[in-house]
Amino acid sequence: MNTKIRVVERLAKSEVRGRRRRGTQGGSDEIITLNNVSKAYATGAPALNGVSLHIKKGEFVFIVGDSGSGKSTMIKLLLRELVPTSGEINVMGYDLVRIRHRKIPKFRRNLGIVFQDFRLLKDRNVYENVAFAQRIIQMPNKDIKRNVPSILATVGLAGKYKAKPRQLSGGEQQRVAIARALVNRPSILLADEPTGNLDPKNSWEIMKLLEQINENGTTVLVVTHNREIVNAMQKRVVTMKKGVIASDEEKGGYIDDED
Ligand code: ADP
Ligand code: MG
Secondary structure, eight states: OOHHHHHHHHHHHHHHHHHHHHTTOOOTTEEEEEEEEEEOOSSSSOSEEEEEEEEETTOEEEEEEOTTSSHHHHHHHHTTSSOOSEEEEEETTEETTTOOGGGHHHHHTTEEEEETTOOOOTTSOHHHHHHHHHHHTTOOHHHHHHHHHHHHHHTTOTTOTTOOGGGSOHHHHHHHHHHHHHTTOOSEEEEESTTTTSOHHHHHHHHHHHHHHHHTTOEEEEEOOOHHHHHHHOOEEEEEETTEEEEEETTOOOOOOOO
């Protein structure tokens, strides 16, 4: 057999071995992989039905779709808050179907998550709300004292350390939640309708902040209903419909529902 063919064969075999080791993950630059994922709750039609989705490191992706189309279910699966009924999920190299329970906290450390309703600790000030995320991972106090002001400056809240959540506008509260999500330097930021409680001006500012975070290297997934912003930002848009991906477009727009 000629040498060139042997080399090619060897490369092909090592590729197969590599795939086995990586499990369901499609490639080294892929950070989120869903293969044929379904999720059924105890009652009703499946919330997700055979969803496959591949997201590369550093992407910014909008997830849009009607209420009840399965967006939050997808986010919860990515957080390993839920386990799929069938299919494969790989996030940052972790096989989320087979992951051991004791490994889940370590896995979640590399994820930042932001919700529509901010979920701040009401009786703690801004500094403590953000520091809390660092205390959970046992970051030394001297590092917390450096990291928290730095991340608060990044989100535009340098002067608000001592304020309690109720003394802040909705937009400012969401910035605190984003700072808390980012302070441990996650690889991925997930946001489930982060502008759902905000007026148009604050919504724009929050989306621009998420874009800036993405430009600094974090992979960002944003579930949103904000048609105007999605159409203007020209990012990848995944549209969910009744538990399936109805479209997935680079530099997409918000597709109007026909029904
Ligand atoms: P979205 O975020 O797009 O509005 P969800 O993922 O929250 O959609 O919900 C998808 C479907 O799953 C809906 O039909 C919803 O009623 C159902 N669902 C969501 N959570 C639960 C649950 N905990 N138990 C039963 N059904 C649920
Ligand atoms: Mg939802």
